[in-house]
Amino acid sequence: MSIPEIILAFFSILMLLPTLASLTKYDKWWIRGFDFPRIQISFLILLIISLSLVYYTFRDAWHSILVILLIGSFIYQAVKIFPYTIFAKKQVHKSKGSDPKGMISLLISNVLATNKRSDKLIAHVQTYKPDLLLTLESDQRWENELSVLEDEYIYKVKIPKDNFYGMHLYSKLKLEHIEIKYLISDEIPSIHGYLWLRNGVRVRFHCLHPKPPSPSEDDTSTNRDAELLLVGRELNAEKESVLVFGDLNDVAWSRTTKLFQKLSGLLDPRIGRGFYNTFHADYSLLRWPLDHVFHTIDFTLIKLKCLKSINSDHFPVFIKLNYDPGKKSFQERPEKANGDEKEWANEKIEDGNPQETDI
Structure with missing residues (x-):
């Protein structure tokens, strides 16, 4: 074996590991971490395949075996991220918004508690004039500085915290029946309640920021998965309008987020439009979508945009939706969870030892 062959064989095997890990249901942080960089993994696999075609002679069977395995791995990764490209069918229809009273706009921003540039976020608020502003990681200092709004x-709804899980919700629209819940952990709040659109329609909403699986946060994805799946399981998207938004610390294409959609019946406006990567703002080659907005089938999309950096590690997200129940027959709901998926979701929720199950 030549040195290029040895190097390529090593990296070929290395690039097969993310796909093998993703096929498992183990929830250790280092395994679930492979769910995030699927875009980057796909490009690296293509690079290894290209180099293999240059340096392999294919006289040895293992050359062909490794390349075939890499092609299979690339196809697996590509299938996962394909729905979030412009080549896929859009899940949410585009709308110009004919009735201003039926429109709702949201700006979601993980501000990074140590970030001092509240002026940049305030400038975005003044430019885009969202109906709702949700900040994550906001502490008492951030609360004080945002008081100008x-x-x-x-x-x-103000929940200042010094543990990077503070949460503040500011709204021009009437809010009612607001509840601050600690679904899984007494350190991690979430906001639940109703808002009223200007046309008199009442919308149920849930603001979430579960803990990510990482060596510095949580050894497993169990608590994050349990919170997302609990909310998804308990929603009643067929009987009321619903919005779920926040920093979910999970990518759109993960098993958990896809199952959340199946359980909840909520739509993802990114499908068919792009990745809308929000993290990490400081590293252009290491970005994926962690900040999300999901909604019921009676909303269509007017605008969706990642905004310029506010010196946080997340880009803010702005979205404008139109309440348009007439589009229900034109938009397809996500397929419903099957029996095995519901059983797995229930097991994950139980493993998370939820403090509250009524949302």
Whole structure:
């Protein structure tokens, strides 16, 4: 074996590991971590395949075996991310919004607690004028600095925390029946309640920021998965309008997020439009979508955009939706979870030892 063959064989085997890990249901952080960089993994696999075609003679059977395995691995990764490309069918229809009273706009921003540039977020708010502003990781200092918005955003839910899981919701739209819940951990709050659109339609909403699987946060993805799946299981998307938004610390194409959609029946406006990567703002080659907005079938999309950096590790996201129940017959709901998927979801929720199951 030549040195190029040895090097290529090593990296070929290395690039097969993410796919093998993704095929398992183990929830250790280092295994579930492979769910995130599927875009980067796909490009690296293509690079290894290209180099293999240059340096392999294919006289030895293992040359062909490794290349075939790499092609299979690339196909697996590509299938996972394909729905979030412009080549896939859009899950949510585009709308110009004929009735201003039926529109709702949201700006979601993980501000990074140590970030001092609140002025950049405030500038975005002044430019895009969202109906709702949700901040994650916001502490008392952030609350104080965002107080300049309170004359315009008269409805507020404030949960300042110093543990990177503070949460603040500012709304121009009327809020009611607001509940702050700690679904899985007494360190991780979430906001639940109803808002009223200007046309008199009441919408159920849930603001989430579960803990990510990582060596510094949580050894497994169990708690994150349990929170997302619990909310997805308990939603009633067929009887009321629903919005779920926040930093979910999970990518759109993961098993958990896809199952959340199946359980909840909510739509993802990114499908067919792009990745809308929000993290990590500082590393252009290491980005994936962690901040999400899901909604019921009675909303269509007017605008979706990742905004310029506010010096956080997340880019803010702005979305504008139109309440349009007439589009229900034109938009397809996600397929429903089957028996095995529901059983797995129930097991994950139980493993998370939820403190509250009524959302």
